Structure formats: C-alpha cells, structure tokens
Amino acid sequence: MSIYDTLNPQQKEAVLHTEGPVLILAGAGSGKTRVLTHRIAYLIEEKGVNPWNIMAITFTNKAAGEMRERVDKIVGFGSESIWVSTFHSSCVRILRRYIDRLGFDHNFTIYDTDDQKSLMKDICKRLQIDTKVHKERAILSAISSAKDELVTPEEYELNNMSDFSKKKIAQAYKEYQKELRKNNALDFDDLIVKTVELFQACPDVLDYYQERFRYIMVDEYQDTNTAQFKFVSLLASKYKNLCVVGDDDQSIYKFRGANIGNILGFEKVFSDAKVIKLEQNYRSTQNILNSANEVIHNNIGRKEKSLWTDNEEGSLVHYRQFMNAYEEAEFIAGDISRKVREADCQYKDCAILYRTNAQSRLFEEKFLMANIPYKLVGGVNFYARKEIKDLLAYLKTVDNARDDLAVRRIINVPKRGIGATTLAKVQDYASEHDMSFYDALKEAENIPTLGRAAAKIEPFVTFVQSLRSKTEYFSPSELLNDIIEETGYVMELKAEGTEEADARIENIDELITKIVSYEEENEDPTLSGFLEEVALIADIDTVDGDGNQVLLMTLHSAKGLEFPYVYLAGMEDGIFPSYMTITADDPAELEEERRLCYVGITRAMKDLTLTCAQQRMIRGETQYNKPSRFIREIPRELVDLGRDFKEQKIKEIPLPNTMKQMKQAFKQPAFIPKQFEVKKSAGLSYNVGDTVKHIKFGVGVVKNIVEGGRDYEVTVDFDKSGTKKMFASFAKLKKVE
DNA sequence: GCTCGTCTTTTTTTT
DNA sequence: AAAGACGAGC
Numbered sequence: 001m002s003i004y005d006t007l008n009p010q011q012k013e014a015v016l017h018t019e020g021p022v023l024i025l026a027g028a029g030s031g032k033t034r035v036l037t038h039r040i041a042y043l044i045e046e047k048g049v050n051p052w053n054i055m056a057i058t059f060t061n062k063a064a065g066e067m068r069e070r071v072d073k074i075v076g077f078g079s080e081s082i083w084v085s086t087f088h089s090s091c092v093r094i095l096r097r098y099i100d101r102l103g104f105d106h107n108f109t110i111y112d113t114d115d116q117k118s119l120m121k122d123i124c125k126r127l128q129i130d131t132k133v134h135k136e137r138a139i140l141s142a143i144s145s146a147k148d149e150l151v152t153p154e155e156y157e158l159n160n161m162s163d164f165s166k167k168k169i170a171q172a173y174k175e176y177q178k179e180l181r182k183n184n185a186l187d188f189d190d191l192i193v194k195t196v197e198l199f200q201a202c203p204d205v206l207d208y209y210q211e212r213f214r215y216i217m218v219d220e221y222q223d224t225n226t227a228q229f230k231f232v233s234l235l236a237s238k239y240k241n242l243c244v245v246g247d248d249d250q251s252i253y254k255f256r257g258a259n260i261g262n263i264l265g266f267e268k269v270f271s272d273a274k275v276i277k278l279e280q281n282y283r284s285t286q287n288i289l290n291s292a293n294e295v296i297h298n299n300i301g302r303k304e305k306s307l308w309t310d311n312e313e314g315s316l317v318h319y320r321q322f323m324n325a326y327e328e329a330e331f332i333a334g335d336i337s338r339k340v341r342e343a344d345c346q347y348k349d350c351a352i353l354y355r356t357n358a359q360s361r362l363f364e365e366k367f368l369m370a371n372i373p374y375k376l377v378g379g380v381n382f383y384a385r386k387e388i389k390d391l392l393a394y395l396k397t398v399d400n401a402r403d404d405l406a407v408r409r410i411i412n413v414p415k416r417g418i419g420a421t422t423l424a425k426v427q428d429y430a431s432e433h434d435m436s437f438y439d440a441l442k443e444a445e446n447i448p449t450l451g452r453a454a455a456k457i458e459p460f461v462t463f464v465q466s467l468r469s470k471t472e473y474f475s476p477s478e479l480l481n482d483i484i485e486e487t488g489y490v491m492e493l494k495a496e497g498t499e500e501a502d503a504r505i506e507n508i509d510e511l512i513t514k515i516v517s518y519e520e521e522n523e524d525p526t527l528s529g530f531l532e533e534v535a536l537i538a539d540i541d542t543v544d545g546d547g548n549q550v551l552l553m554t555l556h557s558a559k560g561l562e563f564p565y566v567y568l569a570g571m572e573d574g575i576f577p578s579y580m581t582i583t584a585d586d587p588a589e590l591e592e593e594r595r596l597c598y599v600g601i602t603r604a605m606k607d608l609t610l611t612c613a614q615q616r617m618i619r620g621e622t623q624y625n626k627p628s629r630f631i632r633e634i635p636r637e638l639v640d641l642g643r644d645f646k647e648q649k650i651k652e653i654p655l656p657n658t659m660k661q662m663k664q665a666f667k668q669p670a671f672i673p674k675q676f677e678v679k680k681s682a683g684l685s686y687n688v689g690d691t692v693k694h695i696k697f698g699v700g701v702v703k704n705i706v707e708g709g710r711d712y713e714v715t716v717d718f719d720k721s722g723t724k725k726m727f728a729s730f731a732k733l734k735k736v737e
Numbered sequence: 738g739c740t741c742g743t744c745t746t747t748t749t750t751t752t
Numbered sequence: 753a754a755a756g757a758c759g760a761g762c
Contacts, residue, residue, distance in 0.1 A: 059752070088752055113751090137748080188752055256751060356749050358753090378751090412738095419738045538752060556750045578749050596750080619747065620753045 003074070004038060007031075014243075014276045015039045018047055018215070021236075021270035022243040023263070027307040028292070028602035029283025029562065032245045036217055037070045039243065040082065043215055044075055051078040055213040057232070058086055059220050061541040063560055067219070083213070087228050088188065088536050091195040095186075096532075098198055098205050107528045109185040109396055109403045110535035114384060116140055116187050119405060123175045129168055142166075143173045147189035148225040148257025150196065153177055182436075184402040192227040199234045210238040220560070221246030221266075225257035233269070242270070248303050249296050252556060252596045254588075264303065281307045281602075283562055285314025288608050291634045292601040298633055299591045316640035318609040321627060325570075325616040329362040332567050332611065333370045336550060339565065347373055351551040351563040353600050355576040358618075359569065360552050367550065377553035378539045387489070387504040388511055392534065394483045395476070397438070398467045399527045404437035411441075414487055416460055422453040438464075476527045477515045484508070555600045566604035568597075571612040572625035597630045684712055684728055685735050692733040697721040699736060 004012060011031060014024050015038045026032035036056065043049040056071075058064045068084045075082075083090065096106055111119070120136040123129075129139075146156050153174040160166035180186060186194060199206040216236050218224065221244035224232070236242035244266065251260050267273045281289050289309050296302070322328040332352060339345040352363055357379045367374045382388060390413050396406035412418045429447045430440035444450060444457040463486060470479060484490050490508060493501040518533060519525040540557045551563070555576075570576055577593035584590070601608060612627045686692050690702050700718035705728075712728040726733075 061752095086752070141748085191752090252750075253752095255748085358749090361753095381751095415739085417738065421738080536752075540751095554750065576749090580749070592750095617753075 004042065007035070007038065008280055010276055010278050010280075011035050011038075014278070015042050017274050017276070018043055018049075018241070020240055021266075021273040023221075023266045023270075023273050023275045024243065024245040024278060025263075025275065025303060025305060026245050026247055026278040027281060027305060028247065028250060028599070029281040030278035030307070031280075031282055032219070032278060033067060033070065035278070036219065036243075036245060037067065037074050039217065040071050041074045044078065049215060050081075051075070052081045053212065053214040054217075055083040055090075055215070055235075056085075056217045057090060057219065058084075059223060060538055060560070061086055061089070061536070062538075062543065063219060064089075065541070086536070087224075087231070088191050091191040091231070092532055092536065094195050094205075094209065095191065095198070096528075098202070099194065101202050101205065102194060102198055104181070104186075104194075105184045105400070105402070107184070107400050109183065109400045109406070110191070110532065111180070111185050111187045111405070112384065112535065113140075114389065115185075115405050119179055119183075120172065120176060123172055123179065127168075127171055127175060129172060134165065134168055134172075139169050139172050142169050143176060144187075144189050145257060146173065147193050148227055148259075150193060150227050150230060182402070183404050184400055185405070189227070192225075192231055196227060196230050196234065199231075206234060207238075209235055214239045215241045216243070218242070218244045219246075220250075222248050222251035222260060222263045223253045223256075223258045224262050226259050226262075227257075229259065229262045240270070249299075249305075249595055250559065250599050252559065252592060252599060254592050260301075277305055279305055279307050281309040282311070283605050284309065284602060285311050285606055287314045287316055287638050288601060288604050288606075291317050291608070291638050292598050294635055294638075295594060295601065295630055295633045296598040299594055301588065301591060314606055317634060317638055318607075318640050318642070319631060320609070320611050320642050322611065322613045323615060325359075325362050325613045326366075328569060328611050328613045329366040332363065332569065332609070333366040333372060335567075335609070336372060336565075337370055345565060346548055347550045348545065348548045349564040350567070351553070351558065351561070351565070351603065352567045352569055353553060353555050353558050353603065354569045355555060355578060355596075356570075357554060359575075363552055363569075373547070373549035375543065375547060375549045375551055377543055377551060377557050381539055382507070382510070382542075383534050383537065385504075385507055387493075387508055391480065391483060391489065391508065391511060392531065394467070394487075395480065395527060395531060397464055398471060398479065399531060401438055402436045407438045407441070411457075411460060414489065414492060417456050418453065418460070422450065422457070425449045425453075426457075471527060475519055476525060476530050477512065477519055479527065480512060480515055555596050558603050559599050562603055562605055564605045565607045565609075566600070567609045567611065568600050569611050570616070571610045571628040571631055572616070573628055574623060574625045575616070575618075576628055577630070594630065597628075684714075686733060691736045692716060693736050694718065694724075694726075694733055697724060700724075702733075 004015060007015060011034070014022065014035045018039070024032065024035065026035070040054060040056065043054060044051055056067055058067060064085050071082060071084060072079045085093070092110070095108070099106060099108060117136050117140065120140055121131070124131050124134070124136060124139070151159070153170060156173055157167070157170035160170055180190065213235050216232060218232055232242065244263070246263050248260060248263050251258055251263070254260065267275060284292070286309055289307055293307060320331060322331060336347070336350050339350070340347060354360065360376055360379065364374070364376065383392070390410060393406040393409040396403050397410060400406070408423065411423070425447060426440050426444070427437065430437050433440070440447070441457055441461050444454040444461070447454065467479060467482065470482065474482065490505055493505050515530055518530050522529060540553070543551065573582060576597070577590055581589040581593050610631055612625070612631070614624060616623050616625065684705065686702055688702050688705055691699060692702055693699050694716065697716075697718040698720050700716040702714060703717050703723065704715040706713040713725060714728050714733065715723065715725050716733065717723045
C-alpha cells in the first residue's frame with residue numbers, strides 16, 4: 001500500500017494527473033494542501049521529476065511555510081530545491097537577479113503603503129493636484145488597480161483621455177513610476193508587474209525560468225489577479241504543466257484585483273484542461289457544512305458544486321444576540337473560559353473572526369480582564385510602527401543610497417534641527433543637478449541657500465557614511481545595535497518613561513530578535529535580504545500553533561485556517577455585510593460578502609457560534625443594526641437560538657436620537673416564523689400603495705410588486721426620481737408611516 | 738524650527 | 753474613539 005491509497009478517488013486523480021493543465025476545484029476543507037503535497041511527492045518519486053523543476057506558489061508566507069514543511073516530510077531528500085513561495089517573494093527573487101535588464105539596481109527597495117502615500121503626497125504637491133479632490137489613497141488605489149490589470153501609465157492615459165479627473169490620475173501615475181525608478185524602488189504591485197515586463201522584454205530570461213519550472217502549482221487560485229495570471233501563464237506556456245487549485249466560493253479579494261474570471265475561465269484559456277472537483281469535506285460537522293452550503297447557495301455567479309461530509313452531525317450552530325458589543329465580547333470571553341474549563345478544549349482551539357480590525361479592541365479588553373491568553377492578528381502591522389519604520393529607514397539608507405524616502409524620514413530623527421525649509425532647499429539642489437537627495441546632502445556646503453543649516457547636515461552625513469563603511473565587517477544586527485546606540489533612540493524613549501514609550505522599546509527589542517534570528521536562519525545573511533523579508537511579511541505569517549492562545553483576526557486573515565471552535569462576531573447588517581456593500585448598486589459586492597461569510601463558517605470544525613449586538617459604537621457614533629441577513633440564510637432547524645431567546649428583554653432604552661433605526665434593530669428577528677418559507681427572503685414589510693423610502697431616491701409610492709424566483713421586483717414611483725423598478729433585497733425600501 | 742492644541746477624517750477587507 | 757493634519761505661538 002502506497003501513500004497515495006489514503007486519498008479519495010478525486011484526490012487521487014488530481015495527484016496522478018501530472019501532465020498538462022489541471023484545474024482542481026477544491027471546496028473548503030476538502031484536503032487540497034494534502035493533494036498538492038502528495039502531487040509533488042508523486043512527481044518526484046514516481047515520475048522521476050527533478051525537484052529543481054517544481055514550483056509551488058501560495059499567497060501568504062504562512063501557507064508557503066506550511067506547505068514547505070509538509071513537502072519536506074513527505075518527500076525527504078531533494079525537497080529543499082523545490083521552489084515553495086509566494087507570488088511576491090518569487091518575483092523578488094527573480095528580480096534581484098535580473099532587474100538590471102529593466103534599468104534598476106539589484107538592491108532595489110520595496111515600498112510599503114506608507115512609503116507610497118508619502119511619495120504620492122509629494123507628487124500631488126508638485127503636480128498641483130488638490131488632495132481634497134483627489135485623495136492620495138484614491139489615486140494610489142487607482143494606480144494599484146491599473147497595475148493589477150497590467151495597464152501601464154501610458155495605456156492608462158490613452159484609455160482615459162476624455163475623463164478629466166482620470167487624466168490627472170494618469171499624470172500622477174506616470175510621475176509616481178518615474179519617482180520609484182529614481183529611488184530605485186518598487187511597490188508591491190510592481191514586484192509582479194516588473195517580473196512580467198522582464199519576461200516579455202527578455203526571452204532568454206523567460207526561457208531560463210520556463211526550463212527551470214516545468215511543473216507549476218498555484219494554491220488559492222481564485223485570488224489571483226490579471227498580473228499574477230500572466231506571470232504564471234508565461235512561465236507555464238512552454239511545458240503547460242500548470243496545476244491550479246482554488247474555490248470560486250472562497251474568492252474574497254476582488255477589491256485587491258483578484259479576477260474571478262481566472263478560475264471561471266480557466267478551461268477556456270487552457271482548452272485541454274482537466275477539471276477535477278473535490279467535494280468531500282473532511283473538516284466540519286454536517287450542521288456546520290450544511291449551514292455554509294445554504295448561505296452560499298444564495299449566490300448566483302458561481303460554479304455549482306455540493307460539498308458533503310461523512311463527519312457526524314455535530315451540535316447546532318449557536319446564535320446569540322446581545323444588547324451591545326460589550327455584552328457580546330463578555331459572552332464570548334465567558335463562553336471560551338467555560339469551554340476550556342469544562343470541555344475538552346484549549347485556548348488555541350478557539351478563534352474569533354470579525355469583519356473589521358476595529359472590532360478586536362473590545363475582545364482584547366475582555367480577554368485581559370478574564371485572563372484569557374490571546375493573539376491578535378492584523379491591525380497595525382508590526383513593521384508599520386513608527387519606531388520600527390524609523391530604524392528600518394536607517395538600514396534602508398545604508399543599503400540603498402538612492403532611497404530618498406528613507407533618508408528624508410530619518411534625517412531629523414533624532415532631532416538635528418533640520419526642518420522643512422532646509423529639506424526643500426536640498427531637494428531643489430538635488431533636482432537641479434539631477435542627483436539623489438542623499439548625494440545632495442553630501443554636498444551640503446556647496447548649496448549656497450542653506451547657510452548655517454549646512455553645518456547641521458554634516459554630522460548626519462558623516463554618521464551614515466561611517467555606517468556604510470561598517471557593512472563590510474558588521475552583521476545587520478550589529479549595524480542595528482550601532483544605530484540604536486549612536487542615535488540614542490532607545491535612550492530617549494527610556495527618558496520619556498510613559499507606557500507608550502515602554503511599548504515602543506519592547507517593539508524595538510522584538511526587531512532585534514527578528515534580525516538575529518534572520519541571521520541564524522540564513523547561510524548568507526545580508527542587509528538587503530533582511531529588509532526584503534521584512535517588506536514581504538504579513539501579519540498572519542507570524543502565527544504559529546505553538547502558543548496556547550485564542551486567535552483574534554479578520555475573516556480575510558482566517559482564510560486557509562481551521563479551528564475546532566469558531567466565533568463569528570458582529571453578525572449585523574451594516575457591519576457584515578458592510579454598509580458599503582448593502583448600499584452599493586452592484587449586487588456582486590454583496591455576493592463577495594456572502595463568500596466571506598462562507599469562508600468564515602467553513603473555518604469551524606466542530607462548533608460555530610454567531611453573535612451580534614443591537615447597539616454598537618462605530619467611529620464614535622452609536623449604531624443600531626439588524627442581525628445580519630446571512631444569519632437568516634441559515635435554515636432555522638440548524639440553529640440553536642439560546643434558551644432565553646423568547647424572553648429577550650428590552651432593557652432601558654437609550655436616548656432616542658435615531659429612534660427609527662433603533663426600533664428596527666430591536667424588533668428584527670433573525671429568523672422569520674415557520675409559516676414563511678425560509679428560502680423566499682423575508683417577505684416584504686410594505687404593500688402596493690404604501691409610501692416607502694429609498695436610501696438614494698428618497699420617498700415614493702409602491703406601484704407594483706412582482707414575485708420573482710428568489711426575490712421580489714418592486715416598482716416604485718419616487719417623488720423626485722420618477723418610477724424605478726428594483727429588487728426588494730437590494731433596494732432596502734423602508735415603509736414610511 | 739519646534740510644540741502644542743484644535744480640527745478633520747476614517748475604504749472593511751491586504752500581499 | 754482615535755489618529756493624523758494643520759496652524760498658532762514660542
């Protein structure tokens with residue numbers, strides 16, 4: 001009996017079908033990682049493929065790490081020469097070697113979102129773009145979308161000649177790319193785009209990698225964007241041994257450019273593609289899986305499939321509604337304590353998933369109070385913290401002389417009395433002489449406008465030069481220690497003595513630990529290498545199973561993970577699905593939220609709890625929300641409503657500033673009484689002849705209601721906007737009394 | 738050039 | 753609620 005006999009027939013087929021394009025539609029919990037690792041083993045052991053010729057691509061470092069570990073275990077000798085990495089690190093690795101062909105230096109810097117923003121701020125000033133009209137963030141996100149679609153600045157401009165504000169963006173895009181090049185820097189999107197460019201510009205380089213990667217596997221394929229698809233298809237176009245694994249129901253990154261067409265149209269692009277469906281779920285109980293199936297069934301644009309499981313029925317899905325978010329958090333904290341005490345459950349078996357990072361705070365508070373160990377994933381990235389960015393900027397300055405952004409960040413940290421005026425003068429001089437900002441600093445005494453300020457610059461330049469000279473014989477960690485000593489960074493914080501300063505010092509200690517462990521783990525540790533690792537790390541990557549602690553994270557971060565006990569918190573219309581998607585014109589946005597809900601539910605192995613609050617503080621404002629529509633999509637008989645659901649008391653009613661909204665939150669039941677059919681939406685709260693209100697069109701009279709398959713089509717004559725036809729579930733019409 | 742206080746804004750999700 | 757931007761005053 002071989003290891004392949006432990007696979008089910010579909011899994012086995014996916015493993016044995018090694019030649020040509022393969023699309024594996026792998027439902028949640030259907031053992032896709034197992035298939036991928038076995039497939040790699042099969043390629044090497046049975047097909048005699050050289051491990052060197054295999055590439056496996058994932059989205060997160062964590063997924064890559066896990067895959068690597070499992071591959072190492074199953075393959076043994078030779079596994080280290082398999083490329084198992086993320087899109088981004090694969091591209092960086094290729095670019096570090098060949099980017100000179102595109103006119104960049106090998107030691108290019110990778111800009112994070114903060115860097116991008118400050119660069120864009122500069123550009124807007126220069127191009128006289130009013131950032132009140134065109135926000136930096138909006139411009140950057142337009143640029144990012146363009147890059148996801150492989151649209152160059154020139155093409156973007158051509159495509160948008162007639163649109164004034166897009167023309168502005170085109171200008172900014174052009175300038176932005178110019179600046180990046182000048183600073184010898186790439187942003188996240190560029191890593192993919194430039195690699196594709198490289199492949200297209202240099203057939204010899206492409207050929208080298210095509211020969212190298214004869215067997216390519218892509219995980220979470222539903223989340224690839226157009227650029228990533230191009231990258232993969234270029235690599236695979238010679239040998240065509242491309243195996244992609246994904247689940248269209250788990251596509252949740254459209255906002256980041258993920259092109260669901262990549263998975264839905266795979267068979268069209270690769271016409272001889274073999275399609276294999278994995279539909280047996282090994283993770284969840286029947287009740288959980290059925291709930292998930294019912295919810296996702298409400299989506300229209302999907303490949304039909306039916307996940308099933310041999311697992312036991314399990315307990316019902318729990319649903320609890322609370323007065324406010326405090327009580328919600330308190331309940332979950334208490335419930336976890338109880339489970340750990342009474343049931344066969346450890347802290348690390350539990351995870352709390354929510355829609356937005358802001359929701360984590362209350363849980364943190366309650367957990368601290370209840371003495372529950374927890375780990376928060378996401379929020380402010382460790383490497384985005386001020387103190388970390390400051391120190392990294394020093395390292396970047398030493399590493400890449402052309403990274404103006406880094407130099408400007410630290411030139412006055414600690415205070416050296418160098419202000420905005422001086423910086424502007426140096427910048428002018430640099431632009432005039434077509435040199436980098438730092439090179440201009442080196443010639444400070446030659447800049448006539450500076451006057452006495454030049455004397456303040458000199459020690460800084462000397463300091464950086466001395467650091468640079470040390471790179472020869474100093475390790476990155478020694479260099480960092482040197483910087484901390486010389487700048488007195490930690491000393492200053494110590495002097496402050498505040499709690500915040502202490503936290504910053506702790507973070508710096510953690511940075512030191514990270515740099516040291518980087519040196520230990522790598523044979524040839526370099527400063528560039530460390531900075532690169534740091535730039536590409538995601539928060540989820542640092543989660544390991546070692547600590548016994550409850551995990552707190554967003555639904556997005558939870559993708560690909562599983563936990564015995566899962567809490568989905570904040571199940572409220574307006575939170576999840578988010579307000580943006582409820583009010584959006586495009587129903588596809590709500591479908592993406594529903595997929596997110598599907599992802600959330602299917603994280604749970606044995607026990608799932610859904611909670612919501614009637615009242616919650618959002619951005620300093622109290623909101624009253626109805627229970628999430630997704631809850632209603634779970635059949636009533638799969639849900640445990642809690643013993644005191646019926647006598648749910650309406651306690652002291654808060655101030656009636658938004659009385660209407662509030663009433664709704666209190667009254668709205670999560671489940672409609674039995675006599676209604678569950679599938680057929682909630683029934684309507686208005687009739688023909690009633691006056692209703694629409695969020696956009698205002699007040700109007702209902703003229704007609706037509707019952708459609710899954711929804712009602714309502715015709716309304718609006719006072720201001722005329723007659724409109726709309727679907728009841730999207731229109732969110734409210735009866736006006 | 739620096740600091741402090743007030744005003745403004747917050748994409749929901751991230752490699 | 754909280755962080756960031758901005759301007760007045762030192």
